[in-house]
Amino acid sequence: MRLIIFILTISTVTLISSTNLNISNSCNCSELFNQDCLSVQSNCDWNSQTKQCQEIECSKIELSNHCVQSSKRCYWLNKQCNDFISCETIPGKSQQECIDANIYCPASNGINCLAIEYQQKCEKIKDPETCNDYYSPDGKCMWNGINCIILQSCTQLWSNKTKSCLQRGCYFDQLSYSCLDMKCSKHQLEFECQFGVPTIGPYLNNIIPCKWDSINRVCQNGKPDEYTIDQCYSHTARTYHWSSSIFNKGQCIACYGYILSIIIIIGLSITIII
């Protein structure tokens, strides 16, 4: 009994304090109120008759990154956004081609794309070519000369054997002459800061949220639940939304975690009562 409470508490806490944004948990149009729905980043449209936020048709999505991230609804191919049927129906010779079509199809059999379950673990990969740019479920892979290993930090890329720093999520630091993990403070413009920074961490769970400090004019780590109505949806890779339709009310809440937290909290209360 105490153990159950302990586990539930720990899982709620980790859920709330998780630092990376999990793109798999991006908001559905139906969860968005007017303001977020009309954001340039959403693939949604506000229906003023029904007062509901709805998905826009894939064929009307013009930006590839909007199309590619639109859950399993659309995919990008031949410079247009198409209706998604299955990962297998999308042609793609490599993991990268498949990710560029739909992020939920990050695997390939050499001919067409495959669903996320087919994404391989680094240690299963035997050739350096496939290994070096591969995105495993747990993060980026790297060939260390003998095995395919998971990249724990960008510094590993700039070793005596391999000297590279081309990985998304890493940057080359001239001062220390090494390859380092990206951080919010690397963004020098307010506009860039909103997108957060990519990391080499788990696939689709690899964006650190950032926030612009307008007094000191620097980009720093952000906490989504402290974001304002204008930052909430746009600065969280669409994984948080504003909780109210009334301008001066509400707060920034996670679209997925919030629901899960409530379930856990209800579970916790029931456990305590019993």
Ligand SMILES: *[C@@H]1O[C@H](CO)[C@@H](O)[C@H](O)[C@H]1NC(C)=O
């Ligand atoms: C991200 O969210 C998905 C869907 O809820 C979940 O299956 C996955 O485990 C999460 N990833 C991480 C690293 O927490």
Ligand SMILES: *[C@@H]1O[C@H](CO)[C@@H](O)[C@H](O)[C@H]1NC(C)=O
């Ligand atoms: C890398 O090279 C330097 C200088 O030659 C050496 O001191 C260091 O031990 C080497 N590091 C590794 C991990 O081999």
Ligand SMILES: *[C@@H]1O[C@H](CO)[C@@H](O)[C@H](O)[C@H]1NC(C)=O
């Ligand atoms: C979003 O929509 C998908 C598909 O309709 C559904 O499976 C999922 O549970 C929804 N997520 C939330 C958080 O409502």
